Amino acid sequence: MSRMSLLIPVFFPQEEALTDTNVQGLTGFDIVLFGYWKTPEGEDPAVIREEHVAEAQAKLYELAAQFSRADASTEVQLHFGPADEQMTVLQTRVAEETDADAVVIPKRITLWNNILVPLRDDQNADRIVEFLDAFAPETTFMLELFHVATDPSEVETAREMLGSVERRLLDHGFTESDLEVTVEVATDPEAAIIERASGHNVVVLGETEELPREKLFLGPTYERISERTDIPVVVVRNRR
Structure with a gap:
């Protein structure tokens, strides 16, 4: 099992807790908690920092302790700004x-x-398999490889592509009982992914060439999927 580094943004003021007491399955991860207190427009970030730094640090270190109990190593950063x-x-x-x-x-x-x-193609398959290897097979209930074909004629090719990724995961220690392969025919791949996500507790996507927009750290597709689901979306970055 390889170790993977995971950047988790934590925005303040917080509307809801980021974790619960059941956090598990993070043994193979080194986590960086990126704390960011969003300062109101026109207010001095230095003043906001002085007022709230102790509160924010306490919450970040509480989160770090929860991730540590889930066997992940954790680093904390805290920033203030608009x-x-x-x-x-x-x-x-x-x-x-x-x-x-x-x-x-x-x-x-x-x-x-x-x-x-969800996999559109096998362009990032090696990178995604490398990342998934950080999930310990003994704590994984199910890992579903999912492709949305927009035409029935694409189904067989899609199954072959997912089967190739499945074989790589088997080589990394996963078992057939851990893995599920699904090809769905739908006209709207994004909507199909969102609907499928309701039966899972995390979505792992590969990074695309999609450019971020203003105020969006990642591309808009990831943000739309996240906004319409209740579970975390993890974007595996390409090698730099």
Whole structure:
């Protein structure tokens, strides 16, 4: 099992808890908690920092302790600033500096043992398999490889592609009972992924060439999927 680094943004003020007491399945991860307190427009970040730094640090270290109990190593960072392009640039810089293998679009993190892996093609398959290897097979209930074909004529090719990825995962210690391969025919792949995600507790996606937009650290497709699901979306970054 390889170790993977995971960047998890934690935004303040928090609307809801990021984790619960059932956090598990993170043994193979080195986690960087990227704390960012969004300062109101027109207010001095230095003043906001002075007022809230102790509160934010306490919450970050409480989160770090929860991840440590799930057997993940954890590093904490805390920043203050406006919720604009500056935040996006900073997230990108931290991801580069920490050499993050993946970035989480945060939702409530609990058991990471039921994993949905949508694959459009096998372009990033090696990188995704390398990342999935950090999930200990003994704590994985199910890992579903999922492809949406927009035409029935694409189904057989898609099954062959997913089968190739499945064989690589078997070579990494997963068993046939851990893995499920699904090809669905639908006209809207994004909607199909969102619907499928409801039966899982984490979605793992490969990074695409899609460019981030203003105020979005990652591309808009990832953000839309995250907004319409109740589980974390993990974006596996390409090798730099």
